[in-house]
Amino acid sequence: MFENLEKFIEYIEKERKYSDKTVEAYQNDISDFVTFLEGLSLDYLKIGYDGVRLWIVELSEQGLTNRSINRKTSALSSFYKFLLKIEVVDTNPLFLHKSLKVEKKLQLPFSLKEIDAVRAMFEGKDDFDSLRDLVVVEMLYCLGLRRAELVALEVEDVDFYLHQVRVYGKGAKERIVPMLSELEQLLKKYLDVRRIVLADKGEIKALLTNNSGKKIDEMLVYRIINGYFSNTTTKEKKSPHMLRHSFATHLLEGGADINSIKELMGHESLSTTQAYAQINLSELKKVYQSSHPRGRNNKK
Structure with a gap:
């Protein structure tokens, strides 16, 4: 996993020019997901959407907001798109995933x-x-x-x-x-x-x-x-x-x-x-x- 993750991190740092903050968040989210799957004896290279859904349920039970969960699944989707691009996987398990509904808060600007x-x-x-x-x-x-x-x-x-x-x-x-x-x-x-x-x-x-x-x-x-x-x-x-x-x-x-x-x-x-x-x-x-x-x- 570490080799694929390192390649992905290098890609979003050097080619996509993501900020340090975003890179760190993506790395943590993907590592947490893989660790979660390992606890269920699942391989992140072989799972389907069911594995992703189990993780989403786990995050929800931990009290994370839909907005936070969406951020994590977005990182995960980017990771799998990259793995698909370099031909490490055949499909993206999040291909049909839809973001969870988020209640929009009206945030007024500074006057x-x-x-x-x-x-x-x-x-x-x-x-x-x-x-x-x-x-x-x-x-x-x-x-x-x-x-x-x-x-x-x-x-x-x-x-x-x-x-x-x-x-x-x-x-x-x-x-x-x-x-x-x-x-x-x-x-x-x-x-x-x-x-x-x-x-x-x-x-x-x-x-x-x-x-x-x-x-x-x-x-x-x-x-x-x-x-x-x-x-x-x-x-x-x-x-x-x-x-x-x-x-x-x-x-x-x-x-x-x-x-x-x-x-x-x-x-x-x-x-x-x-x-x-x-x-x-x-x-x-x-x-x-x-x-x-x-x-x-x-x-x-």
């Missing part, structure tokens, strides 16, 4: 007021860490980046002449995102300070680093966002993705068309982008029901 409140926390702070943290906040919000895309950025990806940033998204797909003047000025200030702080470190390709010149990781990005926004919002979720979410929603509210937002965010499918439109519509309905005379009358 502009909440984001501006975080920005205000940096006023008058010109030290390296503060500037770096503000760049993290502003690039997530102004460019609509995924966390993995942000930490992967290199200095050469920022084009001050053309006022744009080159981003490598899922599957190493490249896209260009325009850069606002305010963000440009912040980045220049950050790079000027970094040049002084890291003067003895030589050339550093990574755009976002710690004060030793090492590229920051996704966990630090999460801690930065969660830490600052814990002081400005009562929303339960305070993650980097919430700023990407805010980017899309605020563009919609500003009149941007959904196809343009799709391109800016690097979505393959328009349906993914439309999820943000649904949230915007939900808020619109609330305003309508509270503002229209008939809606107000129904509350009496």
Whole structure:
């Protein structure tokens, strides 16, 4: 098993360019599945869908949500597709598998007021860490980046002449995102300070680093966002993705068309982008029901 798993991990790392976090999750999920089958004296290369179904039942009995189970079966399906590709198996036991139904939670984005409140926390702070943290906040919000895309950025990806940033998204797909003047000025200030702080470190390709010149990781990005926004919002979720979410929603509210937002965010499918439109519509309905005379009358 280990040889096939190692080949698969190398494939998703080097060819598919999956993030470190995704690679680790896939490796753990597949290992757990094979261990489960071994406990039943089953061979992962010879099972049918019945073996997969037993695992799903086991995961459900452990209390995992349908969303978590879907993530694990997605990893498993990718693994078997790879084994099919390299002719280790003849069939994919998850070929006819359908994802479990997941109740969609309406997750509202950060408001502009909440984001501006975080920005205000940096006023008058010109030290390296503060500037770096503000760049993290502003690039997530102004460019609509995924966390993995942000930490992967290199200095050469920022084009001050053309006022744009080159981003490598899922599957190493490249896209260009325009850069606002305010963000440009912040980045220049950050790079000027970094040049002084890291003067003895030589050339550093990574755009976002710690004060030793090492590229920051996704966990630090999460801690930065969660830490600052814990002081400005009562929303339960305070993650980097919430700023990407805010980017899309605020563009919609500003009149941007959904196809343009799709391109800016690097979505393959328009349906993914439309999820943000649904949230915007939900808020619109609330305003309508509270503002229209008939809606107000129904509350009496």
